Amino acid sequence: MPLFSRLVSHQRLGVRGALLCLVASAVFLPHVLAGALDQLSDLTDKAAQAVVTLKGRDNFNSEYLYDVSVKNLSSDPLVGESLIIILDKITNIGGDEWMAGTSESNLTRMEILGQDGETDDGKPYFRIPRGSGPDLPPYTESSPATVRIRNKDYLIVFTPIFRVYGMKRPPVSPKPKERVSPLPPAKTPADKLIQMLIQKGVLSEEEGRELYQH
Structure with a gap:
């Protein structure tokens, strides 16, 4: 095979290999994330809570920008890389999560931007950025995740409600004390x-x- 033909063939193989990798990642990544989510515990109110701060509002596009961090309420450290927030529901001004006169949730009327994935029941989730250490220490607050919500219904006044999922750091077992043999008689x-x-x-x-x- 001429040199030019071999170069073209190798280039095609390289492009084809890259495309196969992209397809494989698109196919298998959601399954990996879904499996990882199954191993996380709901820490909401028992060990952690979501702290939601409205940072900006674009009235023209009806888009809202939030910073959402996690506060560790427990005396145990939380594994930093395990922490995620799930947008559980959207409540209206009356505190109801359902659209008036329908069985449709307010969440379906929102466009959620920049999410890291969805749960099995279709709720968007976001990963909490890791801090300076591997864990979120007791009674401290994490760095925030950025959440953008576009309101398709321009008339509705809404409040996003988040749940916190993650893992507690297992306590380190103390080393057994060495037995000291008694002195001889x-x-x-x-x-x-x-x-x-x-x-x-x-x-x-x-x-x-x-x-x-x-």
Whole structure:
């Protein structure tokens, strides 16, 4: 095969390989995320809460920008990379999550921008950025995730409600203490003297054992 033809063939293989990788990632990534979500616990109100701050509003596009962080309410550290917030529902001015006179939720009337994925029941979720350490320490607040919501119904006044999912850091098991063998019984006057010095605090038990060995 001529050199030019071989180069073209290799280039096509390279492009084809890249496209296959992109397709594979698009196909398998949601399954990986879904499996990971199944392993997370709902920490809302029991160990953590979402702190929602309205940062901006575009009236022309009816778009709202929120910062949403996680506050650790527990005495246990939370695994930083496990923390996500799920947009659970949208309530109207009366606190109702359903559109008036219908069984349609207000969430279906919103366009959620920049989400990291969706749960099995179609709710958008966002990953919380990792802080300076691997965990979110007790009673501290995380860095915020940015949430953009576009309101398709220009007349509705709404409030986004988030739930916090993640994992607590398992406590570290204390190392078992080394068993210290008791001192041998005193058989000679020297042994009795060593034990007396240990009892009076003049010698440590370790120093006493060394003297016994000699």
